[in-house]
Amino acid sequence: MKKNNELKNLIEVTKKKEKIKKEHVNWKWILTIVIISFAISFSLSFVSQMTIPNFPLWLGIIVTLLFIVLGILFDIIGVSVTTAEESIFHSMNSRKVKGASVAVKFKKNADKVSSFCCDVIGDICGIISGAAGTTITAILSTTYHWNIFITGLVVAAVIASLTIGGKAMGKSFAINKSSIILYEFAKFISNFYRK
Secondary structure (H helix, E strand, C coil): CHHHHHHHHHHHHHHHHHHHHHHCCCHHHHHHHHHHHHHHHHHHHHHHHHHHHHCCHHHHHHHHHHHHHHHHHHHHHHHHHHHCCHHHHHHHHHCCCCCHHHHHHHHHCHHHHHHHHHHHHHHHHHHHHHHHHHHHHHHHHHHHCCCHHHHHHHHHHHHHHHHHHHHHHHHHHHHHCHHHHHHHHHHHHHCCCCC
16 A cells, blocks of 8 residues: 555656646757757768768778767767766866866756767767668678678678667766766867857
8 A cells, every 4th residue: 555655656746747847848959959960960971971882891881880989979978967966067167177167067958968969969870870881781792792681681780789789888887987977078078168
C-alpha cells in the first residue's frame, strides 16, 4: 500500500512538472535549431558527397572516421553540460577564471547546449558518416568487385558499431569528468566571445 502511495505522489509531481514545461515551450528555439540543423547538415553532406567519391579509398575512410569521432566528441560535451555542477563555475567566475562565465551560461542553458551538441552535431555526424559509408561501399564494390549488398551491410555495421561503442564509452567518461570537460570546452569557446 505504501509503494502505491509513493508511486501516486511521483506521478502527481511528474504531471505538475509536465504542465509547467508545456507552458514554457520555446518555439523560437525549436525553429532556430531546425534551421541550424538544416544548414549544417546540408553543408556537411554537400562537402562529404563532393569530396569522398574523389578521394582515394584510405582518405575516404579517414574522413568517415573523423565524422564518427566528431559525433562522439560532441556527445561527450552534451552529456558533460547536463551532468556538471554549476556551483563550481560560479565560484570560478567570481575569481574571473577564463571560461567560467561561458560555463555558467552553458549550465543555465544545459538543455539547449546538450540538444545542439548531441542531437544536432552528433546526429548529423552519424547521418553523414552513414552516407559516406554508402560512398565507400560503392568504391569498394567497384574497385575490388565485391558484392555490393554484403559490402554495404559490413560497412554500415562497422560504422554503427564504432559510433555506438564510442558514444557508450564517451558517456561514462563524460559523467565522471563532466566539470573538467565543460570547463575545457567553455575555455575554448570563450576565445570566440566578445568581451
